[in-house]
Amino acid sequence: MWEDLKALRQTKRKHNLVALFGADPARAERFTMQACDLRLDISKTHIDDEVLEALTALCDRNGLAERREAMFDGAKINETEGRAALHTALRNFSEEPVLVDGADVMPDVRDSLERMSAFARDVRSGRLRGTGGSFTDVVSIGIGGSDLGPVMATLALAPYHDGPRLHYVSNVDGAHIFDTLKGLDPTRTLVNVASKTFTTSETMTNAHTTRAWMQAGGGDPAQQFMAISSDAARATEFGVPLEHIFGFSDWVGGRFSIWGPIGLPVMLAVGPEHFREFLHGGYQMDSHFRSAPWAENLPALLALVGLWHSRVCGFRSRVVVPYDQRLARLPAYLQQLEMESNGKSVGMDGRPVRGATGAIVWGEPGTNGQHAFFQLLHQGTQAVPCEFLVAARGHEPELAHHHRLLVANCLAQSQALMIGRSLRQARAMAAEAGFTGVEQERQARHRVFPGNRPSITLAYPLLTPGVLGQIVALYEHRVFVEGVILGINSFDQFGVELGKEIATSLGPVLEHGHGDVELDGSTAALIAYLRDEAGKAQSGGAPGLRFGPPDPERPRRS
Numbered sequence: 001m002w003e004d005l006k007a008l009r010q011t012k013r014k015h016n017l018v019a020l021f022g023a024d025p026a027r028a029e030r031f032t033m034q035a036c037d038l039r040l041d042i043s044k045t046h047i048d049d050e051v052l053e054a055l056t057a058l059c060d061r062n063g064l065a066e067r068r069e070a071m072f073d074g075a076k077i078n079e080t081e082g083r084a085a086l087h088t089a090l091r092n093f094s095e096e097p098v099l100v101d102g103a104d105v106m107p108d109v110r111d112s113l114e115r116m117s118a119f120a121r122d123v124r125s126g127r128l129r130g131t132g133g134s135f136t137d138v139v140s141i142g143i144g145g146s147d148l149g150p151v152m153a154t155l156a157l158a159p160y161h162d163g164p165r166l167h168y169v170s171n172v173d174g175a176h177i178f179d180t181l182k183g184l185d186p187t188r189t190l191v192n193v194a195s196k197t198f199t200t201s202e203t204m205t206n207a208h209t210t211r212a213w214m215q216a217g218g219g220d221p222a223q224q225f226m227a228i229s230s231d232a233a234r235a236t237e238f239g240v241p242l243e244h245i246f247g248f249s250d251w252v253g254g255r256f257s258i259w260g261p262i263g264l265p266v267m268l269a270v271g272p273e274h275f276r277e278f279l280h281g282g283y284q285m286d287s288h289f290r291s292a293p294w295a296e297n298l299p300a301l302l303a304l305v306g307l308w309h310s311r312v313c314g315f316r317s318r319v320v321v322p323y324d325q326r327l328a329r330l331p332a333y334l335q336q337l338e339m340e341s342n343g344k345s346v347g348m349d350g351r352p353v354r355g356a357t358g359a360i361v362w363g364e365p366g367t368n369g370q371h372a373f374f375q376l377l378h379q380g381t382q383a384v385p386c387e388f389l390v391a392a393r394g395h396e397p398e399l400a401h402h403h404r405l406l407v408a409n410c411l412a413q414s415q416a417l418m419i420g421r422s423l424r425q426a427r428a429m430a431a432e433a434g435f436t437g438v439e440q441e442r443q444a445r446h447r448v449f450p451g452n453r454p455s456i457t458l459a460y461p462l463l464t465p466g467v468l469g470q471i472v473a474l475y476e477h478r479v480f481v482e483g484v485i486l487g488i489n490s491f492d493q494f495g496v497e498l499g500k501e502i503a504t505s506l507g508p509v510l511e512h513g514h515g516d517v518e519l520d521g522s523t524a525a526l527i528a529y530l531r532d533e534a535g536k537a538q539s540g541g542a543p544g545l546r547f548g549p550p551d552p553e554r555p556r557r558s
């Protein structure tokens with residue numbers, strides 16, 4: 001099927017985006033689709049009717065509708081781990097039951113949301129408190145899927161943030177926990193340990209350090225720790241009281257978990273009602289995904305455009321540029337969602353996949369990206385499809401002039417990528433600048449923009465909790481559609497294991513200089529150097545941080 005699409009592309013190689021618009025005055029309208037509050041414009045890509053038809057045929061050919069319903073119905077579509085992938089149940093506002101192994105999971109989902117809401121109300125109202133009074137700060141410790149979603153959403157929903165201050169710690173680098181705890185009051189800080197497995201070494205190391213900090217500073221971990229985990233026994237063993245533990249099932253994958261208890265820090269920040277609006281946004285996108293024909297289906301279209309670019313056109317990466325500062329962490333969130341889900345080279349059938357799978361996703365908010373990497377996007381030797389996000393208005397009406405400038409920049413970039421600047425125009429510019437002869441030609445060539453570079457734009461009225469829910473669910477389903485068409489399992493992540501295992505065995509070597517692990521020459525030399533340097537400058541401790549005695553309990557291996 002990919003060969004046919006590549007052949008189709010060959011017939012369109014000479015197509016130019018500007019010419020496509022010239023030939024079809026209705027192009028923008030025909031290739032812009034609206035769903036819920038989102039408007040997706042794919043008209044600035046090389047997709048035309050014929051390509052769209054060929055791409056949407058991939059959905060049917062790969063049984064997408066059946067796979068989609070299997071996902072929503074709780075079938076064990078994560079076949080390598082024998083699990084359902086049912087994050088959609090966490091935002092299911094319908095009355096329909098959702099069965100896993102014959103049992104309806106919805107009563108538990110609703111109970112869990114109620115418990116989260118009650119807890120959030122207690123924290124926000126000051127009914128639950130630390131030894132020094134009501135909670136002023138929450139430190140949420142987690143990594144990967146237990147961190148990226150809440151971090152992204154807390155920033156995105158800053159205008160709704162009226163609860164305690166939120167701080168996220170993910171990196172095992174002591175600098176992260178040190179800089180976070182510095183200045184916080186251990187008696188008025190609530191600490192959340194978010195870990196599906198409750199074994200991840202980064203998270204457990206940070207949790208132990210924070211517990212020691214709290215004990216040394218007069219706080220009470222039994223009162224001020226909470227946990228979000230599928231393994232309540234481990235959380236209890238750590239010392240978190242049962243009424244502060246929020247569990248979730250194995251059918252919620254880490255990177256899809258923001259909709260349930262993992263999203264509780266967001267709820268603490270913005271309140272249960274706004275969190276519910278976020279869930280409802282996700283549910284609206286689910287309903288659209290389940291009902292819209294492929295050619296109008298936003299998740300399917302996003303996936304198909306992505307596959308067209310990566311699999312057919314051979315573009316190596318895609319850049320996500322939100323012209324929305326509060327979506328600054330969206331690129332990092334999407335990086336995990338896309339790359340951990342679809343960065344696979346073996347198909348569902350156990351055979352190698354031929355051709356590119358998950359795209360390399362990167363990005364930064366606009367306008368900052370313009371002053372960093374856009375040079376390459378406009379004049380570099382490789383085309384990088386751009387995905388712009390932009391709101392019609394900001395949350396600060398008094399700063400509407402900022403917002404106009406922001407939007408102008410977003411539109412200018414997608415236009416510039418498309419129209420470029422010809423050599424003739426560049427020559428005229430160079431001449432106007434006073435250059436003549438050979439120098440004029442040389443200067444002109446540096447000012448040429450090839451143009452014809454594809455981009456898509458996702459626009460929405462305002463970044464509300466509901467819109468954020470729609471956006472996140474949109475990207476989740478995009479990843480799912482890509483996975484189905486590529487024939488891979490988007491819900492496992494065996495690729496993260498090996499490095500973790502090796503890190504565990506290298507720990508003792510770094511500590512004692514030897515261990516039960518075979519070292520290659522490079523690693524051995526690096527260890528020798530790092531141990532040597534570390535030995536020269538023993539740090540004098542952490543000014544401003546008060547720790548108790550080192551915790552005898554070592555974090556478990558993940």
Ligand SMILES: O=P(O)(O)OC[C@H]1O[C@](O)(CO)[C@@H](O)[C@@H]1O
Pocket residue numbers: 143144145146194195196197198199200203254255340493496
């Ligand atoms: O929530 P846990 O179990 O601490 O895992 C954190 C993250 O680690 C991974 O398993 C691998 O990086 C992610 O999928 C997950 O989100």
